[in-house]
Amino acid sequence: MILDCAIIGGGPAGLTAGLYTTRGGLQNVVMFEKGMPGGQITQSSEIENYPGVTGEISGMDLMIPWPAQCQKFGLKHEMVEVKRVSKDGDIFKIHKEDGTTAEAYSVIVCTGSSPRRAGFAGEDELFGRGVSTCATCDGFFYKGKEVAVIGGGDTALEEALYLAKICSKVYLIHRRDSFRSAPNTVERIKRTQNIELVLNSTPQEVYGDAMGVTGLLVKNTDGETRDIKALGVFVFVGNDINNQTLIQENGSFLCEMNKAGEVVVDINMKTSVKGLFAAGDMRLNAPKQVVCAAGDGAVAALGAISYVDELLNH
Numbered sequence: 001m002i003l004d005c006a007i008i009g010g011g012p013a014g015l016t017a018g019l020y021t022t023r024g025g026l027q028n029v030v031m032f033e034k035g036m037p038g039g040q041i042t043q044s045s046e047i048e049n050y051p052g053v054t055g056e057i058s059g060m061d062l063m064i065p066w067p068a069q070c071q072k073f074g075l076k077h078e079m080v081e082v083k084r085v086s087k088d089g090d091i092f093k094i095h096k097e098d099g100t101t102a103e104a105y106s107v108i109v110c111t112g113s114s115p116r117r118a119g120f121a122g123e124d125e126l127f128g129r130g131v132s133t134c135a136t137c138d139g140f141f142y143k144g145k146e147v148a149v150i151g152g153g154d155t156a157l158e159e160a161l162y163l164a165k166i167c168s169k170v171y172l173i174h175r176r177d178s179f180r181s182a183p184n185t186v187e188r189i190k191r192t193q194n195i196e197l198v199l200n201s202t203p204q205e206v207y208g209d210a211m212g213v214t215g216l217l218v219k220n221t222d223g224e225t226r227d228i229k230a231l232g233v234f235v236f237v238g239n240d241i242n243n244q245t246l247i248q249e250n251g252s253f254l255c256e257m258n259k260a261g262e263v264v265v266d267i268n269m270k271t272s273v274k275g276l277f278a279a280g281d282m283r284l285n286a287p288k289q290v291v292c293a294a295g296d297g298a299v300a301a302l303g304a305i306s307y308v309d310e311l312l313n314h
Contacts, residue, residue: 009110011039013280016297034081038063045162113239121205130213135159151236269300
């Protein structure tokens with residue numbers, strides 16, 4: 001059976017695409033997601049800028065109802081990793097990790113992005129033993145202890161605020177003297193007494209013992225090195241695009257990409273390949289916000305419905 005639409009990825013973009021394609025009339029739609037649906041946002045400790053949601057809510061709580069809503073209209077979820085998407089004539093082939101393939105008339109790729117490593121000494125060796133990219137996942141282990149947060153964007157500051165509720169002290173390390181975060185978030189940081197700003201500084205080395213991290217060396221722009229005795233180091237320095245599914249056997253990409261590895265799309269989320277759409281954090285100039293990813297998914301779904309209808313009925 002050829003699918004009307006294959007959706008690769010189960011974050012906000014993929015789930016919204018699944019909702020709109022099925023509710024919009026496509027009959028055979030499968031969302032391929034190797035884990036539980038919800039995406040990277042499920043690791044966020046607090047969401048306060050999703051329209052219509054008031055009060056404190058975690059990313060996990062925000063996303064819990066989404067899969068059930070989609071499945072009500074017929075979306076199927078196949079829990080398998082997609083290794084590659086290719087195209088033969090009008091038919092896309094979905095190459096799965098288990099060696100099997102599926103075929104589809106249209107594809108919406110929503111594989112998002114992954115937290116980037118900062119690149120300082122000891123980061124990889126101690127990852128999972130004191131170095132983390134998820135405060136919600138690992139913050140509890142440092143209750144009443146001192147930790148460091150590296151980064152200067154919205155995620156770094158929001159997670160620093162979350163950790164400040166658990167930990168005795170949070171060192172917020174940023175390479176500049178100002179933040180790229182929302183002004184109200186910056187003000188909350190400055191008002192939080194157990195957050196110490198370590199500005200104009202970059203991490204040089206995280207060190208530890210058999211039990212895990214015991215400290216972090218940072219260097220400021222004057223060349224001075226400081227030894228911070230933090231037991232946990234949380235890294236929030238951006239994301240890398242998950243575009244591996246679009247790499248072909250010859251090493252080229254299935255569709256046009258920019259230098260940053262983002263998928264080039266038009267305003268309708270159409271790629272350079274007919275029937276192939278990209279939505280969410282992996283597409284060109286993505287704002288990397290849940291509401292924007294959801295909007296992308298809806299737009300891509302409407303495009304897929306139109307494309308499949310024209311392909312099969314004309």
